[in-house]
Amino acid sequence: MVSIQNLHFAYRRRPVFSGLDLVLQPGHIYGLLGRNGTGKSTLLHNIAGYLFPQQGQIEAFGFTPRKRLPAFLGKLFHVPEDFQLPDISLAQWINHTAPFYPGFDQQQFEHYTREFAIPTFNGLRELSYGQQKKVLISLALATNAPLLLLDEPTNGLDIHSKSQFRKVIAGALDDEKCILISTHQVKDLENLIDHLMILEDGKILFHQPMSRIAETLLFKLTFDPEEEAQALYSESSLKGHALILSNHDREDSRPDLEMLYKAVLLNSKTINALFP
Numbered sequence: 001m002v003s004i005q006n007l008h009f010a011y012r013r014r015p016v017f018s019g020l021d022l023v024l025q026p027g028h029i030y031g032l033l034g035r036n037g038t039g040k041s042t043l044l045h046n047i048a049g050y051l052f053p054q055q056g057q058i059e060a061f062g063f064t065p066r067k068r069l070p071a072f073l074g075k076l077f078h079v080p081e082d083f084q085l086p087d088i089s090l091a092q093w094i095n096h097t098a099p100f101y102p103g104f105d106q107q108q109f110e111h112y113t114r115e116f117a118i119p120t121f122n123g124l125r126e127l128s129y130g131q132q133k134k135v136l137i138s139l140a141l142a143t144n145a146p147l148l149l150l151d152e153p154t155n156g157l158d159i160h161s162k163s164q165f166r167k168v169i170a171g172a173l174d175d176e177k178c179i180l181i182s183t184h185q186v187k188d189l190e191n192l193i194d195h196l197m198i199l200e201d202g203k204i205l206f207h208q209p210m211s212r213i214a215e216t217l218l219f220k221l222t223f224d225p226e227e228e229a230q231a232l233y234s235e236s237s238l239k240g241h242a243l244i245l246s247n248h249d250r251e252d253s254r255p256d257l258e259m260l261y262k263a264v265l266l267n268s269k270t271i272n273a274l275f276p
């Protein structure tokens with residue numbers, strides 16, 4: 001569905017991507033992690049066609065994003081990290097925006113705004129930042145666009161709304177949809193994403209399905225120094241040492257994405273070598 005080959009992109013003289021390859025398939029929710037300034041938003045902007053690769057190819061549903069053809073735009077919804085909604089009512093905004101999306105469903109939109117408890121009678125600018133973000137997410141989902149690019153979607157959401165977010169995103173996924181979430185809020189991705197991607201040094205440094213991560217790596221707490229010595233990564237806490245080990249015996253454990261992220265940044269070679 002989305003295929004990126006050998007992507008090179010630079011802002012003036014500052015290179016961001018240097019030969020990035022990535023394939024995203026429908027029916028999945030991808031979590032994109034990376035340090036500040038590694039290019040997560042820039043990658044989303046290239047996929048959406050706001051920015052153009054200097055070298056390499058991006059293809060989405062057979063379209064070249066930078067051409068921004070209407071048929072492509074109707075299949076894509078991008079929720080940016082920073083945005084400004086127009087100074088009109090919610091109903092007016094939906095009336096203006098929905099016609100661009102052939103799959104838009106008003107009932108679904110109302111369902112999501114109810115789930116997020118958004119006051120729908122207000123003008124958009126009278127809503128708080130978090131409420132505006134929830135309006136955007138509701139619209140994104142109600143368009144039924146097969147490609148959703150969500151940049152820091154849970155920033156500004158309160159605790160309850162974050163769990164609503166996970167619920168509605170998981171509920172909206174179907175075989176046609178591909179959802180890419182870029183975030184630093186790793187905890188918000190847990191139990192939601194089915195693929196983890198880590199961007200570093202202009203490339204995708206790690207990209208694995210969660211099922212393979214759970215199969216290949218064992219996450220456990222221990223006080224045993226021998227086990228700690230075998231760890232691929234460890235962190236000390238009052239509850240003991242939190243470890244990532246090679247999962248030789250295919251034990252069940254719950255991947256800790258924050259630990260895995262730190263482990264990959266420290267030692268990507270060893271971790272990637274476990275995923276042939």
Ligand SMILES: Nc1ncnc2c1ncn2[C@@H]1O[C@H](COP(=O)(O)OP(=O)(O)OP(=O)(O)O)[C@@H](O)[C@H]1O
Pocket residue numbers: 011012014016034035036037038039040041042043
């Ligand atoms: N409009 C721009 N002009 C020049 N440089 C830019 C521009 N936008 C971003 N950059 C630079 O490109 C790099 C990637 O920025 P980007 O915003 O994509 O990173 P990010 O991974 O999304 O960061 P964060 O996690 O802080 O949101 C950064 O070094 C940034 O300074």
